[in-house]
Amino acid sequence: MLAIKGTYRILDSQPDGDTVHFTPQDPGFWHDVPGRNRIKRNSHGGGSIRMDAIDALETHYQGVGPGTVHQPLDLGAHAARDELVSWLGFTGVVRNADEKVTAATPETVPGFVLSSGADAYGRCIGLVGRGDLPHGTHSGDRVTVTVDLLRQTANHHLLARGLVYPTFYSSLPEVLRVDLAAVARQARAAKAPDSVWQHDLTTDGAKVDDLASITDQLVLLPKLFRRLADYIRLFGPALDSFPAYLAGEGEEFHVPEQATAIRGLQHLIEITGNTVRMTRPIEEIVLVEK
Structure with missing residues (x-):
């Protein structure tokens, strides 16, 4: 460096x-x-x-x-x-x-x-x-x-x-x-009292009712927050099309068990109703530099 x-x-x-x-x-x-x-x-x-x-x-x-x-x-x-x-x-x-x-x-x-x-x-x-x-x-x-x-x-x-x-x-x-x-x-x-891990819901699942849910109440990985905030401001809080939105961004990343890069963060997301969660802890993911 x-x-x-x-x-x-x-x-x-x-x-x-x-x-x-x-x-x-x-x-x-x-x-x-x-x-x-x-x-x-x-x-x-x-x-x-x-x-x-x-x-x-x-x-x-x-x-x-x-x-x-x-x-x-x-x-x-x-x-x-x-x-x-x-x-x-x-x-x-x-x-x-x-x-x-x-x-x-x-x-x-x-x-x-x-x-x-x-x-x-x-x-x-x-x-x-x-x-x-x-x-x-x-x-x-x-x-x-x-x-x-x-x-x-x-x-x-x-x-x-x-x-x-x-x-x-x-x-x-x-x-x-x-x-x-x-x-x-x-x-x-x-999980120290002042740490993000005390309240983190990234892999446990966060129930997103509206924009205020993620701005005032729910602690999520910032990368996921940014994608959700933009999506909600563009399309509203219903998460049905959120995977397609992520696919459109086309971000690439690596996971330990796969040699080639995976395209699209939708492969790391699980949605049930209006609850969203990441399926892997963030430290297992390596994002491809653009």
Whole structure:
């Protein structure tokens, strides 16, 4: 992965449990992030980090239609966000009604990113570290990320706390994926009081009566939430056509027992009436990078 040193800043932004703003010491290193997509930068050279291998409950999801929607804020969404900014070193965080940070101490904190690429939205996909780069590493170096180094990142910390879900893409090295999957299973078994696993219904089954069911009451894997939120806003709450909707998106993924990729998330979904569930735990699934 590409190592980049810089600073994190949350003032005037809306950080959530898996996205935070980062400004490299030398913004020129954004050009070295691998892949065909380019990092979107602001006037100061900063960009958004989409944290690799994890997915936090949504605090402000745009999707289709007017306005934004969120997942249950008091059942894990705010807990992941607050833990991330605290882990990075921010205190005294004040937010307005739109969840934009209006005050934080200090204004920036030093840290680094280990990046595997950029997503379709121009965000840097990476592992989030605090403080200095590992000894002997400089910005622009290509780093072989070991499990020990992974365990020093916010990505690993949030997953171990059970505050986020694992969500693996094919670009993530297998040795790291195996460790993170084990961490996720341990967190699920522990079901800490503030963890998403305390309320998660992804594989047990969630009865979806309307949009409010998933925005205010039910805790689901964020990827499933986003697909459901868009579907309900487009077609209404009846789930009869939800598998066809997923098939139309054509996302590809791998499961352990099959060598070739499977096309369409409908193969992971079971619907009974208005109850939806995923048939496999998310840590067994590897999504194909687009």
